[in-house]
Amino acid sequence: MAQYTALSSLGFRRSGDHVYRPHCPNCRDCIPIRLDIARFRPNRSQRRILRMNKNLQLFTQPAEYIAQHYALYRRYIQARHPAGGMDNDDVEQYCRFIQTDGCTTELLELREADELLAVAVTDVFTNGLSAVYTFYAPDKSARSLGTFAILRQIEECRQRNLKWLYLGYWIPDSPKMQYKSNFRPFEYFDGQSWLEKE
Numbered sequence: 001m002a003q004y005t006a007l008s009s010l011g012f013r014r015s016g017d018h019v020y021r022p023h024c025p026n027c028r029d030c031i032p033i034r035l036d037i038a039r040f041r042p043n044r045s046q047r048r049i050l051r052m053n054k055n056l057q058l059f060t061q062p063a064e065y066i067a068q069h070y071a072l073y074r075r076y077i078q079a080r081h082p083a084g085g086m087d088n089d090d091v092e093q094y095c096r097f098i099q100t101d102g103c104t105t106e107l108l109e110l111r112e113a114d115e116l117l118a119v120a121v122t123d124v125f126t127n128g129l130s131a132v133y134t135f136y137a138p139d140k141s142a143r144s145l146g147t148f149a150i151l152r153q154i155e156e157c158r159q160r161n162l163k164w165l166y167l168g169y170w171i172p173d174s175p176k177m178q179y180k181s182n183f184r185p186f187e188y189f190d191g192q193s194w195l196e197k198e
Contacts, residue, residue, distance in 0.1 A: 002126060004103040005126045005128075008130060013032070014130075014132070016096045016097055017101060029171045029173070031172070032166070032168070032189040033168075033170045033187065033188045034186065034189075035154065037154060045182070046147065046182070050151055056148070058156075060107070063098050063105035064099070068116050069119050072116055072135060073089075074089075075137070100123075106124060108120040108149070110152065120152070120153060122156075125162075128162045128165055129157050131165060136149070154183075185198050
């Protein structure tokens with residue numbers, strides 16, 4: 001865990017057992033970002049999302065195969081990313097995606113009564129959490145469950161007295177990644193140090 005924590009502070013990220021930082025010729029669009037938990041305050045839209053989902057309960061599960069999780073993952077990928085390469089993942093590929101030997105990973109479930117609505121794959125560092133990937137019920141998109149999952153991960157950081165929530169890579173010109181920049185203030189890694197973005 002200490003090694004992965006150190007790498008995350010240098011802008012690295014994991015996918016399965018691979019820890020990486022993009023370094024493409026003539027392109028530096030992928031920018032690592034993180035939230036300082038003590039300074040974050042939800043904006044008006046995020047407060048509305050918190051109110052809308054206040055009846056959801058969070059449960060923490062180990063990063064292992066759970067049939068209900070996998071079924072939700074398949075629904076989400078097929079609805080949101082058809083023909084994207086992950087839509088044919090079998091159980092073995094799914095398990096390789098959520099699990100790693102390099103750190104502790106938790107699956108944060110969001111449930112409404114007995115109904116599973118979302119799962120946030122979350123790595124645990126010595127100084128923070130890392131939002132690896134969130135999948136949710138595609139027919140519940142009006143509830144903004146992806147944003148709500150981040151808000152709950154922020155609350156988890158507070159409860160565990162952790163300083164950072166790492167949000168992975170942000171591409172400023174990508175509409176699909178715009179949601180990340182709505183969590184302010186955030187810090188971004190310029191390749192040498194973390195800088196603040198108000």
